[in-house]
Amino acid sequence: MANVISDETMEYVGILAKLELTGEEKENARKDLEKMLDYVDKLNELDVSGVEPMSHIFPVNNVFREDEVTNGDGSKDTMANAPAQKDNQFIVPKTIG
Amino acid sequence: MAKEYETVIGLEVHVELATKTKIFCGCSTAFGGAPNTHTCPVCTGMPGSLPVLNKKVLEYAVAVGLATNCDITRYSKFDRKNYFYPDNPQNYQISQLYLPICRNGHVDIDTAGGKKQIRIHEIHMEEDAGKLIHDEWNDTSLVDYNRSGVPLIEIVSEPDMRSADEVIAYLEKLRMTIQYLGASDCKLNEGSMRADVNLSVREVGSQKLGTRTEMKNINSFKAIQHAIEGERQRQIEELEEGREVIQETRRWDDNKESSRPMRSKEDAQDYRYFPDPDLTPIVISDEFLAKIKSQEPEMQDAKIARYQKEFDLPEYDAQIITSVKKMADFFEDTVALGANPKKVSNWLMGETMRLQKEKGMDQDQIPFSPENLASLIALTEDGSINSSVAKEVFEQVFADDVDPKQYVEEHGLKSMNDEGALRGIVEEKIAANPKAVEDYRGGKKKAIGAIVGQVMKETKGKADPGTVNKLIKEILG
């Protein structure tokens, strides 16, 4: 049972993952994805009906913090690695046309 | 014959919770800081940072759930909602999809059309996004993460509303309830309460739901009304012209009074939700629920009943006074100072709300102290000032929270109820109005009103009308 990934699907995953693959890279990514999916399809051999999905291994619950202000002015650290900034804000391409 | 359409509306209401700190870090939620001053590695999505849940967020969410008759989910989790946008620093928002904290609730609303129940599908906790400012000069946007990570609850209704009136009644009910709990100040204009409107139309009598659109960016009751009217018309036109309504998210522009689609193909709206592995599940115990229940303040219905019983207030008064928590608190504070409850209620429902409306203020903005209202009422009750002077003084109390006693003295507004001082003026006015005297003696008892009026005018309103009446009758025999 081989998985076939269409151009549209590759395009779509590119939108989700914000990756732009071109030419050979895209073809390789498609083949890799198909192979990986073929491989992980092995899980279909198992009957897992009635098994609860396990997202957390330990029954550690209710980890909270108290509602107390512990942080001061963090702007210097926040902006320290900014690729582009103005007036202590990050510059990004215009978001609304 | 033209078809008749019914509007079907469901609401997604975001409410900013009144916590001191953000949902997953110890940064302040205070408004108005310089850009990015209320930030840390957690709320700016720095690599290596991890979230830890603010307990107060859970307590508020559960309190709102209980007050809106929800089932509280005993085993709840946070999920990641993945989408790229610069105001979303991790490019995923921590929210709840699979196991939201509250489900299956309802609130009762009351409109001109009658009483109705609006069902609540779920309430979930999530983090707010940062703020984007558009720099028109440079064709760029600027990102400030001060609001990033501010706790929100999202209250999702069932599509149970049929008109803008019902939507507004529902929102008012939610706002009132949440304000009573102290969980949020719920200000639409400041964004601490925001409503996304899901709307579809269908032919009257049809059981099938039409295709809905979601409208965002609506930030006043007036805008909600306009947006609902506008979108209803737009959808009906589409259908009448044989087109289909497209399921999409639209952005309401209050200035243009119209909406337009707000997503591009780069927004796939495929959020790839999965349980956040950085946060542990939330297990709600009986003890926790009991504690939240026991902390619930007296809510509106209980207050209405108590005001009628304890203060002998008419139901109508009790309802209006309690419709805003701050006004109810103010009422109780003023009464506690010894003021007559009905008189307090009259001042609040009458002059206070008139002036609030005139000045475009919200009902919870009461710009004066209970002490000064109580003192004003005391001055009217002991006859120190008459009612027209009292209204004049109240305007000053409302404007500058002045001490009424001091103000009355400084401006010489005290009532003239000294018979000796008034008698001369009364005799003078009787002499000047023979016609009125004749009419009065002829049986038209109301004729003396003219004389009273002239006395009041002469005394600049300070004369006590009761005393003046008494004197006139005495002199005329």
Add this chain to the structure above:
Amino acid sequence: MDILNLTAVSLGEKIKAKEVSVKEATKACLGQIEKQDKTLNSFITVEPEKALEQAEKVQQKIDAGELTGPLAGVPVAVKDNMLVKGGLTTCASHILDHFHPAFSSTAVEKLQAAGAVILGKTNMDEFAMGSTTETSYFGPTRNPWNTEHVPGGSSGGSCAAVASGEAIYALGSDTGGSIRQPSSFCGVTGIKPTYGTVSRYGLVAYGSSLDQIGPIAKDVRDCATVLETIAGYDPKDSTSVKRDDYGFTKALTGSAKGLRIGIPEEYFGEGLDPEVKKSILDAAEALKAQGAEVSYFHLPLVEYAIPAYYIIACAEASSNLERFDGVKYGYRTKEYEGLHNMYKKTRSEGFGAEVKRRIILGSFVLSSGYYDAYYLKALRVKALIKKAFDEAFEKYDVILAPASPTTAPKLGESLSDPIQMYLGDIYTISVNLCGLPGITVPCGMDSKGLPIGVQFIGNVFREDHILQAGYAYEQTRTMEICPLCR
């Protein structure tokens, strides 16, 4: 006396006894780095001046009696996915190649409080995605035993540094075997603790539900000592666990008597190199001779661990790596048209092929219509695998296993076939899925002169069992010394 051949604990003792100064120890490692790292490329960043400055401060504190712990003054290397304030943290990625974190990871802070001298940041597979340290943006690390071969990965830089004496010990991280497999390839000892034992705060996440920080050192005592220092409940990490006892060195009794050791038959079948197999089974025999009860058993579902693991790890990774977008930090592409084009170009240029491969798979398995079939299914399989291990640990204290089917492959042999590379994780991956502790201890050499390691797997919170087994086994043999250290 050669400082480079000392264990962390024995160097610590000599520093305390004033036989060696902190500066001497630091200089010895820096000298070895200077000498070897042009070839090995174990480090992405080395800051000799900062290290020597630190050394001086630590020495003062030792002299003043303020630092008395076993690791005071001992030089350490830190994998470059753990934040250390004041320098670069790159995750071996172009997208973070100029990133200066504003805070240090909890594990690093604990080491610093114990008087560690940080030499630098070690090379790794980009964002810890890989098994060879070849996916690093800064070029591959080479195996100190034979530089034609890889050191394993993803903590290949840390393991190569410890094996070659460039560092006395190191921190690594383990998401699917990334401490245990390269430890085996480099002939060093590495432990992945029970999930939640060491805080993940400040560890740049790959698969959040699988990631754990752990020590890499010359022997079991060093590992236990370092683990004792870095473990602990951290209120900043919600998944960190409050344990009753962090006294890991107590388990080093020197005896294996009464330890119930199980060998899963499924781990010794097809695909396992015969030399590796023999070496591992010899280790089992040695422990038996020490009084352990050793027997074979059936561990079901082994072949399903890798597909379940890759779905879960890639799904989490696709989300964890969304934050690298060119907005707040890191690389931003030079030319772009509009927001989404900036995102796409930044990420496509900033990430390497293996990272992109895993992000694509992760995004796909979480996308609309596939979530149940892939992600939820993997979580259900994980539950079944956990159950299988729970049952095994009813009968055994320790599961004995290889760390890898082969010894270290040559450079360039692995990346061409990703699935083949993923299959190499078969013995290590279940440990991460189930949150178990696992330790790799050197157990021999193959005919090519490359090290082999044996893995001991314990039940959750039972590091004591695997440390006891590892330490007892270690006492039965003499440690091989890497040619570069001779």
